[in-house]
Amino acid sequence: MNKGHLLKNNTFLGLLIFGLLLSNVLSGQxxxxxxxxxxxxxxxxxxxxxxxxxxxxxxxxxxxxxxxxxxxxxxxxxxxxxxxxxxxxxxxxxxxxxxxxxxxxxxxxxxxxxxxxxxxxxxxxxxxxxxxxxxxxxxxxxxxxxxxxxxxxxxxxxxxxxxxxxxxxxxxxxxxxxxxxxxxxxxxxxxxxxxxxxxxxxxxxxxxxxxxxxxxxxxxxxxxxxxGSVRYKALFKGKGGHSWGAFGLANPHHALGFAIKEFTENAKTFTDEGAKTSFNIGRIGGGTSVNSIPFESWMEVDMRSVDSDRLKEVEAIFKESMETALKAYNNTGIDDEISLELIKIGDRPxxxxxxxxxxxxxxxxxxxxxxxxxxxxxxxxxxxxxxxxxxxxxxxxxxxxxxxxxxxxxxxxxxxxxxxxxxxxxxxxxxxxxxx
Missing domain, CATH: 3.40.630.10 (Zn peptidases)
Known part of the structure; x- marks a missing residue:
């Protein structure tokens, strides 16, 4: 290898090391x-x-x-x-x-x-x-x-x-x-x-x-x-009824299950690569008793990223996942339909x-x-x-x-x-x- 190539490679290596050191400094290391x-x-x-x-x-x-x-x-x-x-x-x-x-x-x-x-x-x-x-x-x-x-x-x-x-x-x-x-x-x-x-x-x-x-x-x-972070409450609503007498009626909890699966799979694929981005389903709730079909089911979701553009992307993935899951559940042959409301409960730039x-x-x-x-x-x-x-x-x-x-x-x-x-x-x- 000639001296010109050595010089170029050493310069590149030096810049790479400098970049890594700077990255460590900015991350508090x-x-x-x-x-x-x-x-x-x-x-x-x-x-x-x-x-x-x-x-x-x-x-x-x-x-x-x-x-x-x-x-x-x-x-x-x-x-x-x-x-x-x-x-x-x-x-x-x-x-x-x-x-x-x-x-x-x-x-x-x-x-x-x-x-x-x-x-x-x-x-x-x-x-x-x-x-x-x-x-x-x-x-x-x-x-x-x-x-x-x-x-x-x-x-x-x-x-x-x-x-x-x-x-x-x-x-x-x-x-x-x-x-x-x-x-x-x-x-x-x-x-x-x-x-x-x-x-x-x-x-x-x-x-x-x-x-x-x-x-x-x-x-x-x-x-x-x-x-930066964004937070949402996803609220699934239905008529509600008796677990036996109204069996077959659309169930918000079941729809929520579809939504959790859809979002976590899509969000994981996205967050596995690129600048660090996270997602978390921190709270879920709804329902009145074990033998009642609930009239509502909800979850609270936190998404964060060091990059503002990626934060917007994971937010879009969340919204799309909720709509996809809702449609998929409503197409399973259940009686009536579940509705969805997405409520933004947090926005930290x-x-x-x-x-x-x-x-x-x-x-x-x-x-x-x-x-x-x-x-x-x-x-x-x-x-x-x-x-x-x-x-x-x-x-x-x-x-x-x-x-x-x-x-x-x-x-x-x-x-x-x-x-x-x-x-x-x-x-x-x-x-x-x-x-x-």
Missing amino acids: ESVVANKKIDKAVGKLLKDKKIKNAFEIIDAIENETERDLITLTEIPAPPYMEAERAEAFKKMFMEAGLDEVSIDEVGNVIAIRKGTVGGKVIVLDAHLDTVFPEGTDVKVVKKGDTLVAPGVGDDTRGLAMLLAIFKAMKKADVSTEADVWFVGSVGEEGLGDLRGVKHLFREGAQKIDSWISIDGGTVGRVNNAGL SGELSLDTPLVQRAISATNLFGYKPSLTRGSTNSNIPISMGIPAITIGRGGIGGGAHSLHEWWLNENGAEAIKLAMLLTVIEAGYVK
Whole structure:
């Protein structure tokens, strides 16, 4: 082989390796480094007297922050029932010395700390809602240094962090040019479908210039990409009747069975190849008794993809599969017919911010300077909405150590938890423009 061929092959190999490394970085498998200019600016801010004082305050009020966490955790916040927790969160901000605190039309708590210049708005967000239904025992149990309760980590810890950050900034007299909004948002979980953040970014709303969410994970998470998803409820309806007396009548459950088989086979063929795409039938229901032909049968389906075009394709496969299955079942010779209604119950857009986005670079730099390894990730969080709109937005971890999220035995341990609070405060201050 001549030198020209060797050069071409080596160049190709080098590009291939670079591409693979870049892919790993974007999927959160490798740590990344910010540019030197931003590193220098962040490093300088870390040495600032007021910032250091604010950090000392965060350490000093850790017991108070834990009490806030316990208080909020023990106020139930089921989906669409966040009002009581919202009122308590609002009161906590007011007691901490913030006058401009309100609850908007959909239930978001918005606590505004005015900047010296104003005009721009930087949001620091954590969500109020949990996945647990009404009646769940949310009493916090302390097992040594570990707090155990449904929702104690996801995302009540984030709410307590917002309070600690405001208290530290106020006591240390840390000022910013832009307004900082501390937001306790509704509807992040499940069928809430990001309704809180969607409302904040609705047409005609106050412009938000940057968005930082605290939600899940350890220090080091820099979620700069939104994992898109669509969710449907497929509702099959019939007349219903007695299992013996009306035997032979069209049965919605039987039609649902046809639909599940048709969709899972078609969707699997599609998802076996190409950019990662998933599908899941998460809930099914209907019927009145074992000896009754049901009058309705339903299932809830979740579809996700890292690629917006593939998400549209798997959504189309779902719709076509439902219609094909319905037709096939109605043609089996049953008495009467089953009807179908497809109800969209979730729509989270996808998107991705460039590594060069200043907010992303600042998060990487701050994480490195705090002694942790930053990792770019993709997730389904409140940040999906601003990311999909091209607005600087990230989701960062709440720190500490936790587990059992979305379960009755969820737990959280305050191991270096204050570091996550300091990091979130630093990012907020940098993004909002620190005033010396």
